Amino acid sequence: MSNSTEKEQLQAEVTQEEKKIHKAKKKVTEKDTLEALGNREYKWGFYTDIEQEYAAPGLNEDVVRFISMKKKEPEWMLEWRLRAFRNWQKMKEPTWVNVKYPPIDYQSQRYYAAPKTDDDRPKSLDEVDPELIKTYEKLGIPLEEQKMLAGVAVDAVFDSVSVATTFKEKLAEEGIIFCSMSEAVHNHPDLVKKYLGSVVPYNDNFFAALNSAVFSDGSFVYVPKGVRCPMELSTYFRINSENTGQFERTLIVAEDSSYVSYLEGCTAPKRDTHQLHAAVVELVALDNAEIKYSTVQNWYPGDKDGKGGIYNFVTKRGKCAGVNSKISWTQVETGSAITWKYPSVVLQGDNSIGEFYSVALTMNHQQADTGTKMIHLGNNTKSTIVSKGIAGGVSQNSYRGLVKVMKKAKNARNFSQCDSLLLGDRCGAHTFPYVEVNNTSSQVEHEATTSKIGEDQIFYLNQRGISTEDAVSIIVNGFAKEVFRELPMEFAVEAQKLLGVSLEGSVG
Amino acid sequence: MLEIKNLHVEVENTKILKGIDLSVKPGEVHAIMGPNGSGKSTLAQAISGRDTYDVTNGEIIYLGKDLLDMEPDERAREGVFMAFQYPVEIPGVTNSYFLKTGLNEIRKHQGLEPLDAMDFLKHIKEKAKLLDINTDMLNRSVNEGFSGGEKKRNEILQMAVLEPKLAILDETDSGLDIDALRIVADGVNRLRTKDRAIIVVTHYQRLLNYIVPDHVHIMLEGKLVKSGDKKLAMELEEKGYDQIKEEYSSVKAKLEETV
Numbered sequence: 091m092s093n094s095t096e097k098e099q100l101q102a103e104v105t106q107e108e109k110k111i112h113k114a115k116k117k118v119t120e121k122d123t124l125e126a127l128g129n130r131e132y133k134w135g136f137y138t139d140i141e142q143e144y145a146a147p148g149l150n151e152d153v154v155r156f157i158s159m160k161k162k163e164p165e166w167m168l169e170w171r172l173r174a175f176r177n178w179q180k181m182k183e184p185t186w187v188n189v190k191y192p193p194i195d196y197q198s199q200r201y202y203a204a205p206k207t208d209d210d211r212p213k214s215l216d217e218v219d220p221e222l223i224k225t226y227e228k229l230g231i232p233l234e235e236q237k238m239l240a241g242v243a244v245d246a247v248f249d250s251v252s253v254a255t256t257f258k259e260k261l262a263e264e265g266i267i268f269c270s271m272s273e274a275v276h277n278h279p280d281l282v283k284k285y286l287g288s289v290v291p292y293n294d295n296f297f298a299a300l301n302s303a304v305f306s307d308g309s310f311v312y313v314p315k316g317v318r319c320p321m322e323l324s325t326y327f328r329i330n331s332e333n334t335g336q337f338e339r340t341l342i343v344a345e346d347s348s349y350v351s352y353l354e355g356c357t358a359p360k361r362d363t364h365q366l367h368a369a370v371v372e373l374v375a376l377d378n379a380e381i382k383y384s385t386v387q388n389w390y391p392g393d394k395d396g397k398g399g400i401y402n403f404v405t406k407r408g409k410c411a412g413v414n415s416k417i418s419w420t421q422v423e424t425g426s427a428i429t430w431k432y433p434s435v436v437l438q439g440d441n442s443i444g445e446f447y448s449v450a451l452t453m454n455h456q457q458a459d460t461g462t463k464m465i466h467l468g469n470n471t472k473s474t475i476v477s478k479g480i481a482g483g484v485s486q487n488s489y490r491g492l493v494k495v496m497k498k499a500k501n502a503r504n505f506s507q508c509d510s511l512l513l514g515d516r517c518g519a520h521t522f523p524y525v526e527v528n529n530t531s532s533q534v535e536h537e538a539t540t541s542k543i544g545e546d547q548i549f550y551l552n553q554r555g556i557s558t559e560d561a562v563s564i565i566v567n568g569f570a571k572e573v574f575r576e577l578p579m580e581f582a583v584e585a586q587k588l589l590g591v592s593l594e595g596s597v598g
Numbered sequence: 599m600l601e602i603k604n605l606h607v608e609v610e611n612t613k614i615l616k617g618i619d620l621s622v623k624p625g626e627v628h629a630i631m632g633p634n635g636s637g638k639s640t641l642a643q644a645i646s647g648r649d650t651y652d653v654t655n656g657e658i659i660y661l662g663k664d665l666l667d668m669e670p671d672e673r674a675r676e677g678v679f680m681a682f683q684y685p686v687e688i689p690g691v692t693n694s695y696f697l698k699t700g701l702n703e704i705r706k707h708q709g710l711e712p713l714d715a716m717d718f719l720k721h722i723k724e725k726a727k728l729l730d731i732n733t734d735m736l737n738r739s740v741n742e743g744f745s746g747g748e749k750k751r752n753e754i755l756q757m758a759v760l761e762p763k764l765a766i767l768d769e770t771d772s773g774l775d776i777d778a779l780r781i782v783a784d785g786v787n788r789l790r791t792k793d794r795a796i797i798v799v800t801h802y803q804r805l806l807n808y809i810v811p812d813h814v815h816i817m818l819e820g821k822l823v824k825s826g827d828k829k830l831a832m833e834l835e836e837k838g839y840d841q842i843k844e845e846y847s848s849v850k851a852k853l854e855e856t857v
Binding site: 544545546547549550551552553554555556557558560561564565567568569570571572 | 646647648649650669670671674675679680682685686687688689690691695696697699700701703704707739756760
């Protein structure tokens with residue numbers, strides 16, 4: 091099946107969904123619609139009944155050892171985990187964030203769950219548990235179809251263990267390594283030893299330390315010198331097991347003059363209880379290398395009363411280690427009960443570039459405290475921040491960003507733009523920009539706006555035949571356009587499905 | 599086509615329209631004239647369905663259907679169009695996308711296939727040519743950074759693209775210089791057909807030099823106090839609203855005496 095046919099099919103489904111919604115909502119007033127948009131049912135809330143192998147709840151050194159043993163890890167990996175765990179025990183959970191949640195009982199969580207098929211890894215999709223395939227089909231991203239989607243190779247993480255890795259051979263021809271972190275530990279120990287923790291050390295922060303101790307799996311990407319990765323690399327994460335914290339660990343290394351674009355998509359089923367997701371993503375770009383990292387995150391946000399939902403406490407950081415290197419984060423965050431993350435770039439190499447494009451949508455009781463950190467160390471380093479926060483229901487949406495220019499970073503440049511859009515009057519938008527400039531040759535610009543979706547805008551679209559619900563989508567979409575433009579084409583349909591926002595111009 | 603009977607409208611509990619009767623047939627152009635605050639824009643808003651305008655009495659029948667029973671977007675899909683006095687800006691949404699979405703909603707309602715990007719482009723270019731409008735406007739965000747004249751031309755372009763059965767121009771002439779006024783009026787004239795009714799709401803007679811109406815109605819204090827043909831507009835130009843007001847109050851006084 092061709093890419094366009096696939097897209098058309100998805101498009102048709104979306105249209106069908108929209109029709110249904112439209113019919114049901116025909117009579118509602120604007121306020122009701124804003125409410126309805128916030129209260130929309132989580133469509134991806136299903137549960138896959140696959141036998142799991144659990145670690146006992148709780149966290150101690152034995153659990154760390156159990157995880158390492160289950161994964162048949164070498165001694166050095168276990169040692170690293172234990173160092174992280176011992177550090178974590180001494181650390182305190184941070185409290186400065188602008189979100190509220192009840193204390194997390196780390197001892198009641200399970201830290202390992204793997205599909206039973208772990209010992210007998212499927213060699214092809216045919217060997218994958220049909221239940222699992224069904225799960226992906228419900229997501230609208232069947233793996234088989236995805237293989238054929240133009241240039242997308244998928245390393246699917248189902249709970250903690252990778253069950254299918256596709257396109258590996260083709261990538262191998264180019265010398266590109268794209269595999270699960272567990273495989274990398276076994277097959278590429280030198281690379282893992284060299285780079286794991288080199289951007290986010292195991293004692294970086296409370297959640298990063300926790301992740302380092304118990305990380306389950308994740309993706310590893312290595313692009314050798316001078317290679318331009320011929321396809322978008324993609325991982326779909328899914329939290330499936332009840333009360334299982336999900337601790338992915340992703341590491342991407344781009345050697346000199348290489349390029350890679352990586353897509354991360356997330357969906358999790360509904361649960362009444364809150365689930366903790368504390369991932370770590372590390373990116374390393376060497377001389378003249380470029381990494382583009384895109385995320386569409388729609389973890390379960392909890393129900394309309396704020397019950398359940400994912401706590402998404404993630405550490406994402408990239409290091410522009412080489413000269414003229416570039417790292418670009420693009421994120422569309424619509425899910426999770428709480429999102430707490432700051433994809434950052436350390437601009438170490440001279441002339442390196444860091445970018446952050448973000449749309450964070452919060453509805454109902456969702457809370458988001460997200461933004462970025464741009465740390466300028468090298469000369470002539472440049473960073474761009476474009477953040478679009480959209481808040482509805484009784485949600486709270488905060489942008490928090492740090493631009494830090496060190497003394498030696500001559501002629502550093504930063505441009506930040508943070509816009510907030512409010513849907514209704516019970517939600518909140520906040521902006522916390524921190525700027526530290528330690529030399530006189532640098533230039534930092536910051537722009538911020540807050541606006542409320544206008545009744546007159548909605549009426550104007552109504553008067554041209556567009557329903558209120560579509561009108562809201564169109565206005566929100568227009569607001570977030572600068573960021574959507576940065577998303578790779580492969581994500582366009584996905585983002586449209588997840589956001590319920592029609593993506594202007596980029597599809598059909 | 600349009601039958602308005604005894605229409606009463608309130609805005610935030612203030613009575614604005616106090617019993618409007620108006621009958622409009624296909625192909626006709628009606629001008630509603632009146633001084634500021636007489637309620638002429640309220641009539642336009644009430645027909646298009648703005649929810650801050652409460653209809654407390656009366657009815658609006660459009661093509662045999664009860665218009666008041668429909669949401670604003672349904673009215674639009676049924677062919678009711680209003681050119682806004684103050685067109686609204688929608689940042690980040692291109693004019694062409696906005697218009698394509700609207701047009702396809704209307705087509706869907708009519709049981710027609712949606713136009714794809716290519717066909718739509720053809721359609722809109724045709725209309726722009728007809729109205730002598732530069733197509734640069736299409737790729738800009740809806741009304742964002744448009745001059746007053748551009749905004750009004752954009753309204754007329756939308757009218758051309760959406761091909762309404764009933765078009766209401768709400769003070770389309772306000773804020774336009776004479777050249778812009780002529781372009782807008784020419785556009786409207788080109789969109790006059792035997793099936794399409796047009797209601798022109800205006801304060802000044804000058805627009806009616808370019809768009810020649812079949813009927814002219816004068817609104818005062820929420821009522822249509824005088825109706826006639828285009829001569830009435832000229833009479834108004836000569837005498838001004840004051841004289842009409844005087845006539846109206848003396849008539850009103852007499853009426854009150856007889857009651």
